[in-house]
Amino acid sequence: MPDAGPIAVLPRRPLTVGELLDSAVLLLREQARILVPFAAVLAVGEQLLLLPLRLTAGAGPPIWWFASGQFASYWLLLAVGAATEAVIITLLGNPAARAAGAALLGSAARPREVLRPAGARWGSTLLLAPVVGALMLTAALFGPAWFVGFALLGGLVPALVVDRVSAPRALPRAAALAVRGGARAGLIRLLGYLGWWVLRVGLATGAVLGLNRLDLFDAGWAVPVALLVWAGVNSVAYPALACLDAVLHMETRMRTEGLDILLSRAPAGTPEPVLRAAGR
Incomplete structure (x- = not known):
């Protein structure tokens, strides 16, 4: 049974916040062979894209912090960074959602299943990715609006891939789920981002400063490193x-649509996409 025991990637029941975070890590471990290399390519592209903006803003490594007198350039850097992050997470959300859909039915999606283009909705994902980027860029330029935008967009790609909604309906669907139950899903997404942001800053800063302290690279290599x-x-x-x-x-x-109940009552032989899309 997919919900028999704490090691299930996605138990068929409402979860606590801690269990949700654990489930996300378990899903990542299960699909790391696909997701991490894909993310690495996108992350390298992001760093190269942001480098000219960092240099213009006078931000230096390792944490690319604000330099006095360059506030406007630095604000633009933060906004563009928020947009690129959102686009990358959106693109990675496609294989992640496919893997989560399989986990919900009690199986681990194999790499060829996650990468199979049939039914992946990649066309809609690629169409919506720049929309997400534009929304997050605009929200980040207005400062606190970023929190609202990021909280509302988490379910966009899962709505496409799992719920099988059309591209125009994906954004309203994601926003509706994010604000249910006192905006529980949206707030948990923000919590997850904050946790990983602290971890990213700590790891990146520690790694760069540690390598520098050991004299493993010259000062001229600080930016590439x-x-x-x-x-x-x-x-x-x-x-x-x-x-x-x-x-x-x-x-x-x-939690809000009884998906676990619908799955348990589904007739034998019901196709998997139909099972996951039930109760939209």
Whole structure:
């Protein structure tokens, strides 16, 4: 049974916050062979994209902190960074949602199943990714609006891949699930991001400063080393956040739509996509 014991990736029942975070990590461990390399490519591209903005803002490694007199450039850097993060998590959300859908039915999705283009909704995902980026860029430019935007968008790709909704319906579907039950799903997504943000800053800063203290690179290599370290850290953090989005979407449906009950009552032989899309 998929919900027999604490080691299940996604038990068929409402979960506590701690169990949700654990489920996301378990899903990442199960699908690391797919998600981490994919994330690494995107994370390297992100670091290269942000480098000119960092140099313009006068931000230096390892944490790319604000330099006095360059506030406008630094604010733009933060907004673009928020947008690139959101786009990467959205793209990683496609395979993560497929894997979470399989976990909900008690099986571990094999790499070829996660990568299979049939039924993956990659076209809609690629169409919505720049929309997510534009929304998060705009929200980040207004400061606190970023929190609202990030909280509302977590279920976007799972709604496409698992619920099988159309692209125009995915955003309203994600927002509706995020605000149910006192915005529980949205707040948990923010909590997950905050936790990984603290971990990313700590790991990246410690790694760069540690390597520098050991004299393993010259001062001229500080920027390239910092870029590589941040890309490496983000290649784990971003898929972890995508996995959290996937399991949080499933759990919210179980909590508010009775998805677990619908699955238990489904007739034998019902196709898997139909099972997961039940009760939209």
